[in-house]
Amino acid sequence: MNGYAVSTENLGLSYGRTPALTDITVNLAADRIHGLLGRNGAGKTTLMSVLASLRRATRGTVRIDGQDPFENQSVMENVCLIRESGDLLVDERLKTNLTFLEGARPHFDRPYAESLMEAFRLNPRKKPQALSRGQASAFGAIVGLATRAPLTMFDEVHLGMDAPSRQRFYNELLTDFAERPRTIVLSSHLISEVEHMLETVTILHEGRLLLSGEADDLHARGATLTGPAATVDQHASGLQVVGTRNLGPTRQVTVFGDLDEQALEAAEHDGLQVGAVPLQDLFIHLTEPQPEEQAS
Template sequence: MSFGVEVQDLTVEYGRTVALERASLTLAPGAIHGLLGRNGSGKTTLLSVLAAFRRPSAGRVLVDGEDPWENPRVMAGTCLVRESGDVEVDTGMKDTLDYLERARPHFDRDLADRLMDTFELDPRRKPTKLSRGKRSAFGAVVGLATRAELTLFDEVYLGMDAPSRHAFYDALLEDYVEHPRTIVLSSHLIEEIERLLEHVVILDRGGVLLAEDADVLGARGARVTGPGPAVDAFVAGRRVLRREQLGPTVQATVDATLDDAARAEAHAAGLEVGPVDLQSLVVHLTAKEPAR
């Protein structure tokens, strides 16, 4: 009950604007993937192509081994959830859930009803009458209860307060453990979703900057702190993403995986070595130029 994804040299153009250019990536089935990047990096466009909302200008996209465009089987197993789940805003939420229960083969009405209670949503109301956060919460309900083989969440947290966002993350993880499927989370709140991710794709300016397992990425990058000359000597030859100085003390963020020998070398030079969190790494890697 999981769809894998293969994208090869995908290009998507909107008139003269190139949203994606020769992007290639693989999303393994049965995993939670993070789709990260700055505004305008192509995240929403990529998800729209995977969900067959938009046709590629060039390149190849396979979902569960098939082109998703006008493919009833693949489309039935794919669910793209934007802010309000792409539902009729003037239709009562109960009616929408009734329809999804009939139309979606794996839809779990009991789960939907429990989540409606969790997010304090009155099923008699219409999305158009809800706050932005409540509409987002309804989108989360739709995406989780549909249990599609490929579930795509595009910034679904928009407008939610912190307790609601964390309730969504907890519900997602709990249901994923019991009912594994392929889930893609696109989000700017990287610190909040980092614990959920098994694989990470970072888009930058319409291309794939990197795609790695989360545990590998977690070991990538280091912050080296100490006297300026010693820090500069240690990072020489390594890619420096950011260098900050306060008096004689310098902290350099490097794009490197430091092995035991490198860490021992740093400690011998009187330097402190610390990790770089995923959000900071994404910020530094996608900066137009290294920050100083």
């Protein structure tokens, strides 16, 4: 099984006269883990719904594995979108849902799903409406992992999960992806928890594409400077600071922009630790309302 490549060109979608997506052009390579980030209402769920053919684009083109996915059964049976709403047979037990998925999804792995049910401590005799929010999220994650679709999208699947359950999901995702590569799109607002998994990052803002590129390139668009507060302030002077953290006498600042290598070497010479820019700091900075936007 190979993952599906995903591309959109000038993609747009409107609800009546209200635009939800405007001129979205992205290229997501096959067999990689892609991050889809954005504030609430940015258009992440809408974009994934278009990719999953749950909505039809108003403008532009969508290609999955080189084909238009809309009403294309051969493509769509190999595309899996996991949403918080579940999309389950709510009146049937979890084990019946697994049976249905086994017949509907060509790559569904029933034994793997059952092993994950045990790991997440889910009772297969329960019905979806009897699950807590965390349990429902865990079952959604199980479905997404066990479906092993060439294009698998997780839309905030972690909602409701506690920290141990989220970590179990991340570990399972990375382990299974290493053994069976496919194309994963992961939407999450817990950026600091997932950024180590992401190979590319796409950021939407107010229905428009803010950026899309390699995660390593984004990390290189700035730096963190950590050390004694006075020394950090000295080297950060004149730079664009987008994040500050203090722990006693130690300060860490995140600076954004193309940085002079000599300046970074000087910072290290003065005893500062220089690191990559955290994705979360970059995300907050890029999506922060500008003063004129706040005034309006």
